Amino acid sequence: MLEIRSLSKTYANGVQALKDVTLDIPRGMFGLLGPNGAGKSTLMRTIATLQDADNGSVHLDGLDVLKDKTEARRRLGYLPQEFGVYPKVSAEAMLDHFAVLKGVTARGERKALVEALLRQVNLWNVRKRKLGTFSGGMRQRFGIAQALIGQPSLIIVDEPTAGLDPEERNRFLNLLAEIGENTVVILSTHIVEDVTDLCPRMAIIAAGQVRLAGEPREAIRSLEGRIWRKRVDKAELGEVIQRHAVLSSRLVAGQPVVHVLADADPGEGFAAVPANLEDVYFGELRKVALAANTAQAA
Structure with a gap:
């Protein structure tokens, strides 16, 4: 130990x-x-x-x-x-x-x-x-x-x-x-x-x-039912980031695919997907970024 x-x-x-x-x-x-x-x-x-x-x-x-x-x-x-x-x-x-x-x-x-x-x-x-x-x-x-x-x-x-x-x-x-x-x-x-x-x-x-x-599996389990995925147009990405708690965004075949964190269906064509450790990781980094922004604003 x-x-x-x-x-x-x-x-x-x-x-x-x-x-x-x-x-x-x-x-x-x-x-x-x-x-x-x-x-x-x-x-x-x-x-x-x-x-x-x-x-x-x-x-x-x-x-x-x-x-x-x-x-x-x-x-x-x-x-x-x-x-x-x-x-x-x-x-x-x-x-x-x-x-x-x-x-x-x-x-x-x-x-x-x-x-x-x-x-x-x-x-x-x-x-x-x-x-x-x-x-x-x-x-x-x-x-x-x-x-x-x-x-x-x-x-x-x-x-x-x-x-x-x-x-x-x-x-x-x-x-x-x-x-x-x-x-x-x-x-x-x-x-x-x-x-x-x-x-x-x-x-x-x-x-x-x-x-x-x-344990990674316990951390993942804490996000089950709260991860939503959607393919969006590049022109929409900025607006999606403003409206939702976006954990990650990556280009798939040239088009952004976003994962967002929400306790209920955010609508707008989002589909529920199983959580993974990457969602956990980006969720924690998002909390750090939000805390830093709040501290700067204060």
Whole structure:
């Protein structure tokens, strides 16, 4: 169990990236959803002991992560949003080097570990290839291999599927799901589908605050019977947005399709549709935007 209590962080430029964040994250896949700039990466870096919080605490199975950083780093694996590698070094040699840095100094033990990890992420057959020749998905799977060194009890992955093609994305997410059977895995992303497919528990963070936490299916159930869909003309879109609580709008075959939130049939040709996690997500972001507009008006 990862326990986060009242975590806050304000940068030198005055931006408050985290505001009293409190979360309980059990073993398994945990999705952390939020738009760019929501505070997700700040939270991940703080948990990974790469920066200090102003206030609050983080405990991993009783360990005070923020005070005992050395021990915390032994227990966690981290795949940041930007994961750099030496392009001219082979996957096998690079992973061996990471193992040394993690304290695996016995050559035989290290060799066996490197082989086991490369097989686990399906890179053993390309172990001699230089990392600079790897595709995006292969680099991400290599990143997971290095994060697994030392059998960590917490794995943090920050925006791991950004830029991956559909096949690589599916392969990577399947790998994460397997890892999540035995450890705490935090999947920080702005891609709602990743969380829908993988995570039994989740939180939505926006403007540095936790807006919702719990099970995706429970959050979706709270909107059942309240989501309405309509295809509209582009010229009508502005008027529809003014009259209704529009959660999302996307072009389908060149024509806007909107989802609106309403307790009763809004009429005007709207049809009821099943709610999904994207509706939940955009609903929470809409609340944040409305609160910000109200504060500005005041």
